[in-house]
Amino acid sequence: MKYTNLLDRFIHYVKINTRSDAESSTRPSTPNQMQFLKELAEELKTIGLKEVTINSKSNYCTATLPANISKKVPVVGFIAHVDTADFNSENVQPQIIKNYDGKSKIPLGKSGYNLDIVNSPNLKKYFGDTLITTDGTTLLGADDKAGVTEIVSAMEYLIAHPEIKHGKVRIGFGTDEETGFGADNFDVDDFGADYAYTIDGGTEGELEWETFNAASLNVQIQGYSIHPSVAYKKMINALQIAIDFHQSLPQDEFPENTKDRQGFFHLTKLNGTVDHAEMFYIIRDFDRQGLLNRQKLVEEIANQLNKKYDGLRVKVKITNQYYNMAEVLKEHPEVINLAKKAMKNLGIKPIEVPVRGGTDGSKISFMGLPTPNLFAGGENMHGRYEYISLQVMEKAADVILQIINLTANNNN
Numbered sequence: 001m002k003y004t005n006l007l008d009r010f011i012h013y014v015k016i017n018t019r020s021d022a023e024s025s026t027r028p029s030t031p032n033q034m035q036f037l038k039e040l041a042e043e044l045k046t047i048g049l050k051e052v053t054i055n056s057k058s059n060y061c062t063a064t065l066p067a068n069i070s071k072k073v074p075v076v077g078f079i080a081h082v083d084t085a086d087f088n089s090e091n092v093q094p095q096i097i098k099n100y101d102g103k104s105k106i107p108l109g110k111s112g113y114n115l116d117i118v119n120s121p122n123l124k125k126y127f128g129d130t131l132i133t134t135d136g137t138t139l140l141g142a143d144d145k146a147g148v149t150e151i152v153s154a155m156e157y158l159i160a161h162p163e164i165k166h167g168k169v170r171i172g173f174g175t176d177e178e179t180g181f182g183a184d185n186f187d188v189d190d191f192g193a194d195y196a197y198t199i200d201g202g203t204e205g206e207l208e209w210e211t212f213n214a215a216s217l218n219v220q221i222q223g224y225s226i227h228p229s230v231a232y233k234k235m236i237n238a239l240q241i242a243i244d245f246h247q248s249l250p251q252d253e254f255p256e257n258t259k260d261r262q263g264f265f266h267l268t269k270l271n272g273t274v275d276h277a278e279m280f281y282i283i284r285d286f287d288r289q290g291l292l293n294r295q296k297l298v299e300e301i302a303n304q305l306n307k308k309y310d311g312l313r314v315k316v317k318i319t320n321q322y323y324n325m326a327e328v329l330k331e332h333p334e335v336i337n338l339a340k341k342a343m344k345n346l347g348i349k350p351i352e353v354p355v356r357g358g359t360d361g362s363k364i365s366f367m368g369l370p371t372p373n374l375f376a377g378g379e380n381m382h383g384r385y386e387y388i389s390l391q392v393m394e395k396a397a398d399v400i401l402q403i404i405n406l407t408a409n410n411n412n
């Protein structure tokens, strides 16, 4: 096997609990992530990478594979995240299924849950592959331990094969991607790459360079609470205003009614009493103007309700989260074309789909480092049905090597 340690490395990583926590105010959001970064830093030094550093401001661990050619070529970067999604990640016990037949049901340990073609139609693609699954009690964490594994294994391979000529490569492993703030303090200057790729996509071939524009919305509603027996013409029920607010949004623009390139309003939390209520939404749109229009609509609804209830009862606060990285990457088509060429050279069909979400690359691209997202191979991310093919992980590592090779040969 080309990447001798890849499977063991992956199994070792996924067993380490690195779940992040969106409610936490510490950075990283959980201490386990930093613990893992420290272990990873030691491993990177051991395999022979240079300038291994954990940046205490950005909470990224970065390292360098120095060039072994004198010709000046671009510096390419590869980035993955160490945290896992908001699902049980304690005591991950992966199962390894060798030579999968492409059709059988796979029992997930003794949990009573099964992976099958009905809940996971992509299983059909993995005839003959080695699959790694959960035991049904946790997620797997292939998102994004697969990306971390593939990058480290590709670096290990290049260090073991000095006859392969390459320019300088930078790698970065971040925290808190799943909570959405991991890349906030990414240090583009310190990273020092000309372009980079996050290895954080799903199925083989995924190449993502378009994401949502994203904002969060907080709605604070002040009611007037009085005993219901004497409420006539006096009580203002904050919960009723909350209902009115939500009903005023276009119902066909909620996530469960949208797909492809349609944006949405998504109510994620609602708390309240008669006296006071608060609502949290996320707002998404591929088009920047579309996002602005949604923000305008929200403000109009608040204004109307304030008129109706005679006073400043509804306050909205909109916070921009990230922008569609296509705005940046359209200026750098060569970065996308390089990834496509790398895949094609390996017989992999690129799948370019707009991501109905964001990636760390959305923020990093706007900081000045064009960073599309490439497949890491995971399927059914963020839950007990998560699984991955060993062979696809090897292909992802091959894509990394191929990109480095094309970069060194100015073949982009």
Ligand SMILES: [Zn+2]
Pocket (backbone or CB within 6 Å): 081, 143, 144, 177, 200
């Ligand atoms: Zn991820």
